[in-house]
Amino acid sequence: MNLKTTKFGEIQVDKDRVIYFEKGIPGFDAYKSYVLVTPDETSPFMWLQSIEDSDIALTVINPFLIMPSYNPEVLTYDIEEIKGDDIKELVVLTVVVVPNDISKMTANFAAPIIINAKVNLAKQVIVQSDEYKVRHPVFDSVREYKEREVAG
Amino acid sequence: MLILSRKTEETLMIGDNIEIKIIEIVGDRVKIGIEAPKNLSVIRGELIKETAEANVMASKNSSINMNELFEKTPKA
Numbered sequence: 001m002n003l004k005t006t007k008f009g010e011i012q013v014d015k016d017r018v019i020y021f022e023k024g025i026p027g028f029d030a031y032k033s034y035v036l037v038t039p040d041e042t043s044p045f046m047w048l049q050s051i052e053d054s055d056i057a058l059t060v061i062n063p064f065l066i067m068p069s070y071n072p073e074v075l076t077y078d079i080e081e082i083k084g085d086d087i088k089e090l091v092v093l094t095v096v097v098v099p100n101d102i103s104k105m106t107a108n109f110a111a112p113i114i115i116n117a118k119v120n121l122a123k124q125v126i127v128q129s130d131e132y133k134v135r136h137p138v139f140d141s142v143r144e145y146k147e148r149e150v151a152g
Numbered sequence: 153m154l155i156l157s158r159k160t161e162e163t164l165m166i167g168d169n170i171e172i173k174i175i176e177i178v179g180d181r182v183k184i185g186i187e188a189p190k191n192l193s194v195i196r197g198e199l200i201k202e203t204a205e206a207n208v209m210a211s212k213n214s215s216i217n218m219n220e221l222f223e224k225t226p227k228a
Binding site: 040056098 | 211
């Protein structure tokens with residue numbers, strides 16, 4: 001299907017790739033269906049584009065790229081809710097806030113988005129410890145990732 | 153809302169298997185220990201609100217060209 005988006009113009013979305021958040025996500029509880037947009041394959045940044053509202057697209061990143069030690073403890077029932085019986089099928093993303101001054105960008109390590117890629121069910125879960133922050137500065141980590149991964 | 157007064161080291165029981173203990177009180181900060189079953193979510197109350205705010209902000213990351221975000225990040 002074709003999807004009109006504010007950030008990416010009109011894009012093609014394969015119905016099989018629509019990710020369903022049964023309870024929405026905090027701040028956007030009413031919106032359940034998203035698609036992961038990767039406009040630049042060389043960039044670690046991706047966007048969770050709402051199917052229902054063309055304006056809503058959240059910047060996300062694979063947290064392990066910028067925090068290799070990331071090891072969030074999540075509740076079994078959160079994983080059961082997305083029918084996650086195989087850990088290999090789970091994809092973890094963190095939401096990135098990018099202010100005008102991009103050096104102040106932060107990632108929400110306290111509330112990762114977990115997607116069961118097998119059935120495309122997802123949930124933004126709250127981790128069960130105080131060690132991860134909602135606004136964790138990540139600019140330096142992204143720079144270091146770029147230094148490591150991108151030649152030239 | 154049920155309101156109770158507790159001193160350091162005193163506890164509250166919620167049902168049979170949730171125990172809340174006042175560990176320490178310093179100024180306006182109270183350190184609380186919680187014993188609860190593993191399948192029960194225990195999080196700071198502000199976390200959902202802070203996450204909602206961060207999500208809304210993340211959807212407004214529009215002032216920059218999305219395709220260039222990584223390009224614009226200088227190397228370390």
